[in-house]
Amino acid sequence: MSAARHLVQGGLSVAVLEARDRVGGRTYAKQLGEGIFDMGGQFVGAKQHRIHALAKEFDLELMRVQQVEEGKKIQDFNGVQSTFTTAVPLLSFWKPFPLVNLAGLGLTVLCLERSRKQIPADRPWDARKALKWDRRTVSGWLRDAWWRPRQVSGMFDAVVHGMFGANASEDSLLNFLHFLQTTDGFQEVAEGQRFRFANGSQQMSLKMAEGLGERVILEAPVHEIAQDNDGVTVHSGKGAWRGRYVVISVPLPLVNRIHFSPELPPERQLLAQRSYMGSIVKCLTLYDRPFWRDAGFVGEVLSDREPIAAVFDNSHPDSGQACLLSFIAGKHAYYWNKYPEKERRDSVLKLLEGWFGPEAGKPTLYHEYNWGEQAWTQGCPIANFSTGNISLLGKEYGPPLGRIHWASSELSHEWISYMEGGLASGENTAKEILAIA
Amino acid sequence: MSAARHLVQGGLSVAVLEARDRVGGRTYAKQLGEGIFDMGGQFVGAKQHRIHALAKEFDLELMRVQQVEEGKKIQDFNGVQSTFTTAVPLLSFWKPFPLVNLAGLGLTVLCLERSRKQIPADRPWDARKALKWDRRTVSGWLRDAWWRPRQVSGMFDAVVHGMFGANASEDSLLNFLHFLQTTDGFQEVAEGQRFRFANGSQQMSLKMAEGLGERVILEAPVHEIAQDNDGVTVHSGKGAWRGRYVVISVPLPLVNRIHFSPELPPERQLLAQRSYMGSIVKCLTLYDRPFWRDAGFVGEVLSDREPIAAVFDNSHPDSGQACLLSFIAGKHAYYWNKYPEKERRDSVLKLLEGWFGPEAGKPTLYHEYNWGEQAWTQGCPIANFSTGNISLLGKEYGPPLGRIHWASSELSHEWISYMEGGLASGENTAKEILAIA
Structure with a gap:
């Protein structure tokens, strides 16, 4: 368009x-209920000038997503639940973790940030270490790191699930680093969720x-x-x-x-065969009121529990319709349509209850949108490349x-x-x- | 059929x-010339009873491939060329390598053999360590191994090139181990090349x-x-x-x-999107006589030099037409059709000369068959799975x-x-x- x-x-x-x-x-x-809700892409960053220009041109209301800025958020990895208040969970102090894990987390982020800066955003295959990064998966790299931040891998599972609809065990490290470079790093990934369209x-x-x-x-x-x-x-x-x-x-x-x-040409077929769509199901739960705010929660969760990778407050501003949005992604979305509806609903509500209390288990409406079932996309949010391919074939994609x-x-x-x-x-x-x- | x-x-x-x-x-x-030659699949193992039965039923001549059994073969990895005489190069003593590399090679083979035996040939996803092996590529695993057999990785590049038409930097370790289990190990992979059809x-x-x-x-x-x-x-x-x-x-x-x-169903599309065909070009060079035999060579080479992964004596038994068969595979085959024919031919002949002397550079006929250009296969020899997929989705392939x-x-x-x-x-x-x- x-x-x-x-x-x-x-x-x-x-x-x-x-x-x-x-x-x-x-x-x-x-x-849904009294609001209009996004079944697909919805987050907009402060620096995404093209979208802001379009919104202005067409007079579309862009609203601030509250949770990025203030309030209590939940992180739940490896069975350990805690809260944080900064914009970037990755950089927040992580109380229940021993110091060695906090150091591991810091090293991981530092390493990824240093590496991604060596990647030309328009030519990731030209990075000096392209092949080295491309022959590793994100989770393979994490588990082989000498500082062994095992408790950190759950967080990266959640991040890869949410950003690519892929699994850290399949995603090429180069694919991940290149993404980070096009968003200008971890801090900006969080900033990329500062706005959404009200309708x-x-x-x-x-x-x-x-x-x-x-x-x-x-x-x-x-x-x-x-x-x-x-x-x-x-x-x-x-x-x-x-x-x-x-x-x-x-x-x-x-x-x-x-x-x-x-x-x-054959080299183009090679690349197409090596690309795959991410898997995402969006689950929206509607409520009479945003009860989680009473306890000071902004409604955001990052988790490696099955099946939810992330939750956001998705309430509709104009109608006031309260809503939580849960992402089911990667391997947790693969077989989603195979479970009976009641089982799916129960598994989502059970986790929400655990995070936000019993009211979360009684929505006025439960709605799912499974992008894997849509014939003309076969997945969401994007097409990813498996290991060893951006480095060798990535340059085939763009040119006419x-x-x-x-x-x-x-x-x-x-x-x-x-x-x-x-x-x-x-x-x-x-x-x-x-x-x- | x-x-x-x-x-x-x-x-x-x-x-x-x-x-x-x-x-x-x-x-x-x-x-070609005076013989009939295979452009595609050709090797037959001694234990492959279905093929032997078909050959008998249709009265097709199966001939022994000499080099498996006797004579001097060449291995050329990391710029170090040497000869070996055993059936399985992987297990032969490797003179020019220091002892530490020989130990590394032994450990690598031992590890792979022990691991592959834990994989049910009909259900690789059920192996206890399926996910662990599946989130690593073959080359990622080799390079992260504590014994660091760096000089061994060239050999595995050649093996993955030849067997799958894939690169060790993209192939899932589980994919490789599963293949090894279906052939019953390294020894049998070599045995799988004991026969070929004369015509x-x-x-x-x-x-x-x-x-x-x-x-x-x-x-x-x-x-x-x-x-x-x-x-x-x-x-x-x-x-x-x-x-x-x-x-x-x-x-x-x-x-x-x-x-x-x-x-x-979506889960089947997920798997199909994650599979890719290997890349193979077969190069046949015809000669007046099998001159390499004069020097005691059986005509077999395993190499990590660009572009040839392996060479075999492919002479036609009935007509006596002498022939060497060179495999160009994986990344070396990706852009093969982009080079002018003369350049392609020169790069193949130059390597053959280095291994077998000046006569190898003067074939009576040079012929290539690029499977990547064939619309109805788009590659050879098989479809492979990238990291993280056999473990999570592999079981979707077989059932009706x-x-x-x-x-x-x-x-x-x-x-x-x-x-x-x-x-x-x-x-x-x-x-x-x-x-x-």
């Missing part, structure tokens, strides 16, 4: 073929689509793209379109579902293949996995085409 | 839809297809599979077929190209999904990545269907 908008502003004519019956992709808002972030796409008008064609999944010397023919469920260039903005693992003529150009949050050099990354990538791809069209 | 044959023998009627204009899949034979192993499929007659439909790529309560409809380039069950025998990463109705059954060398519990594994898997799947049909 971002690419289309910039291309139109640049004087080109475009058609946007959307597989779903709605725009917004990995952002999607739904009315859902899908509004951005809805407004952009409004501006594009009849150029946007819904329910038109693309199944074939043929390019020749003069242009590109895109075959969709709603017929064929012909153009000079095409921008593909579905995540890389889904590109495999499109037939290309001529075939994409003939008349085929690429846009996706995963391709951004800023805020990968955030909505800002998607906007940035769309903008860059539009510039790429406007320069040659 | 193996599944179809067993199903027909069991009294069912079948149709075999083949995407290519030939049968054989990852086996394919071509006439190409594709003959097996050709003969089986002959028996199936008009049941085999060529150039019929399947693009959609729809199942309902009564049966399955398979849509191909040559029209639609209806049956009670369907067996899918393409490697897992290629299954993504088929549209399923209803969609495959409704009326859809699976057969593939990757699914075998014996000789994964060998042709025997493919025959075994086809046989098992046929039994599975015959039990319910």
